[in-house]
């Protein structure tokens with residue numbers, strides 16, 4: 593799947609905000625508009641548009657924690673485009689981009705225990721559950737020096753929901 597991670601701009605923010613997930617997935621994520629506000633008014637998270645074939649097909653946010661681990665959040669693939677490899681491609685691209693930053697000990701994310709699709713996706717990419725929880729979500733980490741994953745210490749990047 594050919595995707596690119598692009599800045600959110602005045603030209604594409606509407607397409608980002610128009611992304612939607614299936615009704616049964618709405619409990620797992622916030623609206624993209626919420627994430628955009630969180631990024632704009634907060635100081636931790638940065639947004640990215642996921643573009644394929646010139647169209648915005650997904651969205652994600654990332655941030656740096658106190659312990660310098662990088663967090664991926666707000667992963668959304670538009671309902672009409674799910675199950676075509678976009679989610680896998682975006683997580684791999686963002687994981688590898690963040691892991692390559694100097695001083696990054698690991699890349700972390702979290703998900704609801706009920707989110708079987710996300711859990712399967714992240715596990716297949718080598719994210720390992722560490723036993724940490726972030727609010728009511730399971731934390732999993734991927735280390736560039738330990739792709740099999742033994743995780744790392746908890747940080748304090750803050751919840752996205």
Ligand SMILES: CC(C)(COP(=O)(O)OP(=O)(O)OC[C@H]1O[C@@H](n2cnc3c(N)ncnc32)[C@H](O)[C@@H]1OP(=O)(O)O)[C@@H](O)C(=O)NCCC(=O)NCCS
Nearest residue numbers: 617620667668669674675676677678679680703709712713
């Ligand atoms: C989770 C999500 C991002 C996956 O995106 P996607 O583009 O559909 O994923 P892909 O097509 O790349 O599939 C990758 C893997 O995810 C898992 N997966 C995706 N959809 C699934 C489903 N409906 N049921 C079970 N597993 C699923 C599978 O392991 C799949 O690998 P496979 O196709 O080899 O079986 C997407 O379902 C989504 O946006 N969900 C709603 C928002 C959400 O839950 N975000 C994550 C918050 S932590």
